[in-house]
Amino acid sequence: MKRYIAKRLLWLIPVMLMISFIAFFLMYLSPGDPATIYLSQGGDAPSAEAVANLRQELGLNDSMWVQYGRWLVNLFHGDLGTSIYTGNAVAHEIAAYFPNTIRLTLLATVMTLLLSIPLGIICAVRENGILDNIVRVINFFFGSLPGFFAALMLIYFLGVKLRWLPTVSSGSAKGIWMPALTLTLTMAPAYIRQIRAAIIQELEENYIRMAKARGIRERMILYHGALKSVLPSLFTIIGMNVGHLLGGTAIIEIVCTYQGLGRLAVNSITNRDYPLMQGFVLLMAGIYVLVNLAVDILHAYADPRVKKRLIAENGGGRRYAKKKRIL
Amino acid sequence: MKRKKMLAVLLCMAMLCSALVGCGSKKEEGGKDIEFTMSVGNSNTTSGFSFDPAVDYLSQKSVTTGIAETLFVLNDDTKAVEPHLATGYEQTDDLTWVITIRDGVTFSNGKALDAAACKSALEYIFANNTRLGTMADIASIEADGQILTLKTNGIVAIMPRILTEVNAIIFDTEASDDYSGGVIGTGPYILKSVDGDGNCELVRNDNYWQGTPVAAKIHTKANLDAAAQTLALQSGELDWAGIQTSDLPLFENNPDYEVLTYNPGRVYYLYLNPGYTFTEDPAVREALTCAFDRDAILQGVYGGRGTVTTSIFPDFSEFYDSSLGQVGYNLEQAKKILADAGYEDTDNDGFIEKDGEKVHLNITCYSGNSFPVLSEVLQSMLKEIGIESDIVVSDAIVDDLNKGEYNIATYAYNTLTLGDCYNYLNPVFHTDGTSNFTGFSDPEVDAMLDEMKVTSDTAKRAELAKKIQEKVYEADQHLFLLHIQRYNVVRKGITGITPMFGSDNANNFIFWKFDKQ
Numbered sequence: 048m049k050r051y052i053a054k055r056l057l058w059l060i061p062v063m064l065m066i067s068f069i070a071f072f073l074m075y076l077s078p079g080d081p082a083t084i085y086l087s088q089g090g091d092a093p094s095a096e097a098v099a100n101l102r103q104e105l106g107l108n109d110s111m112w113v114q115y116g117r118w119l120v121n122l123f124h125g126d127l128g129t130s131i132y133t134g135n136a137v138a139h140e141i142a143a144y145f146p147n148t149i150r151l152t153l154l155a156t157v158m159t160l161l162l163s164i165p166l167g168i169i170c171a172v173r174e175n176g177i178l179d180n181i182v183r184v185i186n187f188f189f190g191s192l193p194g195f196f197a198a199l200m201l202i203y204f205l206g207v208k209l210r211w212l213p214t215v216s217s218g219s220a221k222g223i224w225m226p227a228l229t230l231t232l233t234m235a236p237a238y239i240r241q242i243r244a245a246i247i248q249e250l251e252e253n254y255i256r257m258a259k260a261r262g263i264r265e266r267m268i269l270y271h272g273a274l275k276s277v278l279p280s281l282f283t284i285i286g287m288n289v290g291h292l293l294g295g296t297a298i299i300e301i302v303c304t305y306q307g308l309g310r311l312a313v314n315s316i317t318n319r320d321y322p323l324m325q326g327f328v329l330l331m332a333g334i335y336v337l338v339n340l341a342v343d344i345l346h347a348y349a350d351p352r353v354k355k356r357l358i359a360e361n362g363g364g365r366r367y368a369k370k371k372r373i374l
Numbered sequence: 375m376k377r378k379k380m381l382a383v384l385l386c387m388a389m390l391c392s393a394l395v396g397c398g399s400k401k402e403e404g405g406k407d408i409e410f411t412m413s414v415g416n417s418n419t420t421s422g423f424s425f426d427p428a429v430d431y432l433s434q435k436s437v438t439t440g441i442a443e444t445l446f447v448l449n450d451d452t453k454a455v456e457p458h459l460a461t462g463y464e465q466t467d468d469l470t471w472v473i474t475i476r477d478g479v480t481f482s483n484g485k486a487l488d489a490a491a492c493k494s495a496l497e498y499i500f501a502n503n504t505r506l507g508t509m510a511d512i513a514s515i516e517a518d519g520q521i522l523t524l525k526t527n528g529i530v531a532i533m534p535r536i537l538t539e540v541n542a543i544i545f546d547t548e549a550s551d552d553y554s555g556g557v558i559g560t561g562p563y564i565l566k567s568v569d570g571d572g573n574c575e576l577v578r579n580d581n582y583w584q585g586t587p588v589a590a591k592i593h594t595k596a597n598l599d600a601a602a603q604t605l606a607l608q609s610g611e612l613d614w615a616g617i618q619t620s621d622l623p624l625f626e627n628n629p630d631y632e633v634l635t636y637n638p639g640r641v642y643y644l645y646l647n648p649g650y651t652f653t654e655d656p657a658v659r660e661a662l663t664c665a666f667d668r669d670a671i672l673q674g675v676y677g678g679r680g681t682v683t684t685s686i687f688p689d690f691s692e693f694y695d696s697s698l699g700q701v702g703y704n705l706e707q708a709k710k711i712l713a714d715a716g717y718e719d720t721d722n723d724g725f726i727e728k729d730g731e732k733v734h735l736n737i738t739c740y741s742g743n744s745f746p747v748l749s750e751v752l753q754s755m756l757k758e759i760g761i762e763s764d765i766v767v768s769d770a771i772v773d774d775l776n777k778g779e780y781n782i783a784t785y786a787y788n789t790l791t792l793g794d795c796y797n798y799l800n801p802v803f804h805t806d807g808t809s810n811f812t813g814f815s816d817p818e819v820d821a822m823l824d825e826m827k828v829t830s831d832t833a834k835r836a837e838l839a840k841k842i843q844e845k846v847y848e849a850d851q852h853l854f855l856l857h858i859q860r861y862n863v864v865r866k867g868i869t870g871i872t873p874m875f876g877s878d879n880a881n882n883f884i885f886w887k888f889d890k891q
Contacts, residue, residue: 079770087772095808097504134429135554143570207609214605215612218573218595304602306571 048347051357055340063332068115070328074321075111081131081319082107105131118325127329128322132314137326140311145330148307151223152292155230156285163235167242168269174247182239190236198229198302216305226303230296234288241284245277252276278349286342290335405578408890409591410868413603413615414438414574414876423572423596425565426553427495427541428502435540438876439574439594440587440885441482442543442559445473445492446534447881450636450874453691453793455534458883459487459544459560460522465830468529469513473537475520479583481546482564489517494547496524503541510536529828531835535792540878562587562886572596587886588870607631607863613890614864616876619679625863634862634873637681637688639790642743644752644853645775645783645811652733653781657715659850662782664701665708665759666752668855675748680858686789686798686843688857692832693795693839700847700854708759719760726760735763735781740771743858745784752782775811783811786858793879795839796826803846812851819845867891 082101102108106117121128127137170179189197202225206214216222249255250273258268297309308327315323347354414435425436436442445460457463463473479487493515500507511530516523524533536542545557556565560583563576576592595612603615604624617625625631644666646659653659668682681688684699701707717726717733726733737752739745749765756763763781768774775783787809791797801809803816804823819842826838846852864871870887874880 078773080773083770083772133424147570202605207605210609213611214609215595215598215602217571217597218569218593301599302601304598306597 048344048354048358051360052340052344055336055343059333059336062336063329064119066332067325067329071115071118071321071325072111074316074319074324075114077319079319080107081105081321084319085131114321118322122329127326130315130323131320132318132323137322140323141308141326141330144306144308144311147223147305148293148309151226151230151296151305151307152289154223154227155234155292156289158227158231159234159238159288160285162231163238163242166235167239168246168274170239170243171246171250172265172269174243179243186236186239189232190240192233194229194233194296195298195302197233198226198299201225201229201232202303214304216303222303222305226296226299226305226307229299229303230292238281238284241280242277245280246273249273249276275349279346279353282342282345282349286338286345290338293331293334293338405580405586405590406588406889408589409593410589410613410888410890411593411595411611412876413598413606413612414594414596423568424554425556425568427499427543427545427557429554430503430505430541436543436545436557436559436561437540437882439565439576440561440563440592440882441565441576442545442557442561443883444539444542445475445537445544447883448535448538448793448879450872450881451690453790453879455538455793456881459492460537463534465533468828469526471524471526471533473522473524475522476583477520479560480581481549481558481560482579482581483546483549483558484581485546485558487544487560489520489522491546492522492544493517495544496542498547499542506536506539506541531826531828531830532792532794532796535794538792540882561883563592582886584883584886588889592885607865610865613868614862614871614876616860616862619677619858619861622677622679622861630866632864632866632868634864634871634875635859636862636873636877637690637857638788638860638874638877638879639688639691640786640788640858640860641683641686641688641854642748642784642786642856642858643686644855645780645785646851646853647778647780647783647812648851649778649813650781652735655715656850657711657717658733661708661711661715661759663850663853664704664711666755666853666855667703667705669703670755671748671751672856675744675751676856676858679861680856683854683857686846686854687795687839688789691790691795692836693789693843695840695843698840698843698847705758712759717760724757724760725762733761735761736766736779737763737782737784738766738768738771738774738780739784740768743784743786745786748784752784778811778813785809785811788879790879795835796823799823799826799839799842802852803842814846814849814851816845816849 080098080102082098082105086097086101106114109117118128127141129135130137130140133140166182170182173179202214205212205228206225212225213219213222214225216225255268255272258272259265293308296307297313299305300307300310301313308330312324312327314320315327343357347357425441427436437444443459445458446455446463447458448454449456457476459476459479461474461476463471466472475487475489475492481487481491485491496512497515500510500512509530510533511527513525513527515525526533530536543557543559545553545559549558556568562579562582562584564579566575566577568574573596574594576594578587578590580586595606598606598615600618600621603612604617604621606612607615607617608624622633625633646662647653648656648659653662672678672680672682684702685694687694689696712726717728719726720730721727735756737749739749746765746767753763753765766780771783774780787798787802789795789798800823801807803814803819804810805815805820822838822842826835829835829838860877862871862873862876867890869889869891870884872880872884875882875884
């Protein structure tokens with residue numbers, strides 16, 4: 048298993064390099080000059096001389112390869128560069144927003160699980176019952192809502208009308224609840240469906256029938272049998288969503304005025320802030336790979352068949368077999 | 375008897391003393407235990423903040439949070455320069471400005487304000503803020519007691535106006551090395567804390583030189599987009615914010631809010647490109663000047679929130695002349711001009727041709743200021759005179775206009791930056807102007823602009839501005855449509871806020887008088 052983890056971590060390096068290059072290449076090709084955009088912020092057109100000076104200062108006159116190479120060399124020296132727009136170090140900018148994103152990700156994920164696991168189980172056990180049908184309709188409604196619309200609805204009802212939560216998330220201790228609630232309501236339907244379907248399928252397995260025939264209580268069967276079996280698929284969906292959330296849910300963050308990484312990424316693209324964008328892409332690539340690795344490891348521990356396969360695929364199986372022959 | 379007389383004399387002296395002390399005191403016991411929450415900056419989805427006056431454009435500014443002040447301010451109505459931390463100025467020769475610094479002012483850390491402190495702050499700003507440094511063109515700054523002397527390399531006619539700019543703040547440079555997280559100024563409020571998003575907690579400066587600020591605390595919210603500001607006003611999270619025109623109906627005639635309106639002098643206009651196919655013909659450009667119904671545009675696109683214009687400057691400006699201007703809307707006249715120039719619909723498809731070639735114009739716009747909608751209205755109006763057109767929405771408008779591949783371009787510009795006309799006229803109409811996207815070139819206009827650059831006399835500047843306008847209106851390369859209003863919304867019962875508060879060109883130092891009923 049250690050070999051497998053080490054191999055996956057090593058793969059992180061070429062993956063991140065490749066992604067950073069593609070991102071740099073695409074940003075370079077996109078129209079709009081960072082120097083002109085920066086100097087036009089006051090609303091007036093900048094002089095050609097001012098643009099030329101700033102381009103020179105930022106090294107934008109060099110070829111794409113030279114610019115990318117310079118960024119790469121600085122990266123290996125632990126320097127992600129300086130934001131064109133704010134003049135602050137990219138690491139500093141990301142560090143300012145990343146904790147907000149982590150907080151939002153954790154809160155939204157926990158809330159989603161707290162909502163969807165009980166509902167998914169109840170709906171599976173009471174399949175096609177009244178509660179199952181009600182949850183299905185609500186699921187259908189929230190599942191088909193675009194995130195930004197759900198955010199606007201919640202802001203209007205919970206913020207403007209009832210005044211329970213602030214409409215502006217930034218600068219308020221209670222501010223995180225609005226985007227977290229939005230994400231919960233838009234993510235939960237998929238979780239509920241997944242859990243419900245997995246449990247229904249599991250409840251039809253022979254070993255469950257056998258357990259029932261042996262007179263084991265339904266609750267025991269559910270918690271020690273069916274629920275344990277749906278964990279791998281639950282880990283997969285959590286992994287995908289956590290990766291997505293840590294990448295920043297830009298639209299929700301913008302609508303709720305939450306200062307997270309997604310909002311930062313949108314701004315860096317709008318401002319053609321190459322260094323900041325590169326820093327963001329690098330971080331996201333790393334997060335996705337690590338989250339997926341964590342999910343695979345959890346998957347392996349939740350399902351011994353997966354663990355055995357991973358060990359076999361990474362050379363452990365031969366040693367295991369060899370040891371067996373000697374014995 | 376003697377004792378009584380003595381007592382009377384003592385009483386009179388005591389009364390006189392207290393009266394004199396009362397006259398000399400600048401302090402007012404007006405502080406209340408109230409708080410305000412307001413939105414600062416109009417930054418849309420901008421992230422990041424800095425209080426460093428060397429960093430331009432970021433939404434958090436020391437002036438609009440009441441932390442720091444400038445030497446001079448602009449009068450909200452007349453745009454005249456008025457003293458603030460300075461008590462006056464004198465231009466002793468073309469290159470020298472002598473400014474007297476106000477006595478009795480202290481920074482919020484207790485340090486007295488003198489010319490040396492002003493010199494240190496301005497030297498830092500002019501050396502590090504490229505835009506202000508270029509404008510001020512400073513050769514040297516000298517300080518002697520309360521006398522500050524600025525010497526410039528060339529003639530800088532509008533130096534006092536430059537010193538009203540929101541980044542030309544006077545702050546204690548010795549208080550810290552890093553100004554991005556806050557500065558020590560002389561303003562009515564002191565920065566207590568600022569979070570990573572730029573939201574500030576400010577407390578009253580009890581030693582403020584104009585008197586005790588009314589509100590004990592101010593909370594500012596930074597980087598809110600227009601929709602967030604509107605929702606926060608409705609939910610009661612904000613006491614004051616600037617809003618978009620489209621959100622105005624939510625607050626107009628609403629007993630809980632008061633809408634404050636002002637004209638910032640921002641003109642919406644069109645560039646008519648004489649260097650591109652079809653609009654290279656003066657007859658086409660002349661027809662275009664009377665083809666657009668400004669009233670319909672104002673009502674249809676901007677909900678009537680502004681004033682139509684045929685001039686560059688708004689009518690309250692000293693640079694405005696009612697006898698000057700472009701022709702107004704006249705559909706028949708536009709059609710006649712085109713017909714006389716040989717444009718006619720020979721194939722009866724509703725669009726005109728000349729020499730067998732169909733007239734087809736492109737309207738280039740950017741996404742701000744509802745310009746895509748304006749472009750659609752212009753397109754329909756062009757159809758009225760038989761001209762077919764396309765709309766191009768650019769996300770790099772300056773680059774695209776500099777390429778010159780457009781017929782009509784929508785644009786907006788502040789005509790009264792720092793309360794003066796030069797910062798509009800020079801970039802747009804000088805042959806080498808940075809916003810001269812039509813290639814407008816008139817040696818007389820260039821000469822007048824060069825003269826304006828070195829003329830500090832206000833009346834003479836206004837006279838030059840009017841002569842320049844005459845030339846511009848004759849050329850039919852620019853079409854002035856509207857002056858748009860700006861709107862701020864304040865919760866009912868809050869007093870002391872002026873309509874222009876929060877604008878870069880406003881006298882924002884009324885901050886300390888804000889009160890809640």
